[in-house]
Amino acid sequence: MTKTGIRRLLLLSGTTALASFGAAGTANAQAAAGTTLAGTQITNKANASYTVNGTAATAESNIASFVVDRKVNLSVVGEPNINTQVNLGQTNAVLTFRVTNNTNSIQDMSLRANQNLGAGGTGVDNYDVNNVRVFVDSNGNGQYDANVDVGTYIDELGIDQSAIVFIVADVPSNVPTANFATVSLNATVAAGGGVNVEGAALIPATDLNLLTQNADLDVVFADNDSDGLLGADAARNGQARAYLEYEVGARAVNLTVSKSSMVISDGVNLINPRSIPGAVVQYCLTVTNSTLLTPASGINLTDVIPANTTYEPNSITVGGLGAGNTCVLNGFPVNDDGTQVLLSPYGGSYNAGTKTVTAIIPTLLGGTAVQASFRVRIN
Structure with a gap:
């Protein structure tokens, strides 16, 4: 009997068929907070059960699968978010930040300090500091240790994990009327996977091939504008920025x-x-x-x-x-x-x-x- 004949016989005999769909996934690699890891393959197939003249039978679909893409997100905040009081001529004055990886994969973070960018400061930015450097807290004590904290990028930062970063600079002695120097820390999500090697900055997905996109590990930027419309950051650019200030305090005592x-x-x-x-x-x-x-x-x-x-x-x-x-x-x-x-x-x-x-x-x-x-x- 042909397939067409079988279908006609089913219809004529009033036989019913029930289809069941189940997610028999392999997505067993999860982040601590339940976020699925980038690169995880999720599979699924459908099952149908039916009867023919009282005889039970089943049919099974092919396996459909796709790869979970990388959802890029991060944050940078002052730690604490207050001005650092400094003296004129002070060397190695420290600003402290916390960088958090909210991406669903382990990532490197490239770091850069900038002056006079955006409107993130609390006071009027009216002088610049000198010899600006960026270092990562290597021993986790939250304090800048010269000749110990020497890393200039964050290496292999885990999901929902954070790292302390220091901006270290020298305060000039020839700004007798200035008070505020605004400095920002800019973090950019970079490729992880190579220990002690700074990865390249991630590039968002541009793949428009709908036939193969389920098998590709794409990069999707999902970060917010971290400093508002007047700042130097923008939404969905794979970066985050926070601002702190060196504040020259009292210039005279009694x-x-x-x-x-x-x-x-x-x-x-x-x-x-x-x-x-x-x-x-x-x-x-x-x-x-x-x-x-x-x-x-x-x-x-x-x-x-x-x-x-x-x-x-x-x-x-x-x-x-x-x-x-x-x-x-x-x-x-x-x-x-x-x-x-x-x-x-x-x-x-x-x-x-x-x-x-x-x-x-x-x-x-x-x-x-x-x-x-x-x-x-x-x-």
Whole structure:
């Protein structure tokens, strides 16, 4: 009997046929969040059951399959998303970002820092930093470690995994009125699969062959415009960008200097010595930084010894404690010739030609005071 005859017999006999469709897939490779991995092959076939004159039979379709394409997505955010306070002339100032791979496959991430792009900053961008570099956190401690964090791209970043990235730059010292330098980190999704080899930037699919597209692993960009209409990023370009700022903070502190004197000895009176010729007098200089949270650096105190006195050699001390303007506990001794005294954090010198005493305080924290002292003998 011909096939046409069989079909006619089925119709005439009132026989019914039921078709069932089931997804017997092989998509068993899933990301942690349930996202199917790019390159996974999903297969499917249909089954039909029917009867002919009371005899049950089945028929099975061919297997239909397709490959899951790569859905490219990523994000870049500040970590934390706040300005970094810097000082003029500061070197290796750090901005910290977090880059996350939201693509359904392991990817490399190419990294680039830019200045003066977009409107992502919070302040008016009015100066540029120098020597801008990008490094990846290699040991996962979230802190930039010079000569340790040396990678310049993210290698083999897993699905839904993130990496910390640092922008490191030097703040110029010749921008006395500038406050904000806006810098952005731009991340581009690149090909993964080669350990310790930076992959090329991905290119979205352009395959229009509908007959074979189910077997192809295509690239589809699905990322959003990460910085809005006024920024440098765009939707579906395989990139993401975030902005942070170097902010120059306070440029001045309320620094005051007070001076007092006290007769140490006069060669006559053991108690309550007097300021008579031959007496030794100690001068106490108190430097106070009353601006909280803002340190003052590179403080140089200078004092010319008064007429009718002679400087007492090697009598300079810095870092002492005092009560009011009076030194009650001398600090670290300072060499008259300017050489460093062992273990002393301070410096200083005495210039016999100009009769000038100098005391050097490297840093004075906000809300603190430090005393310096020296002695003279009344002629």
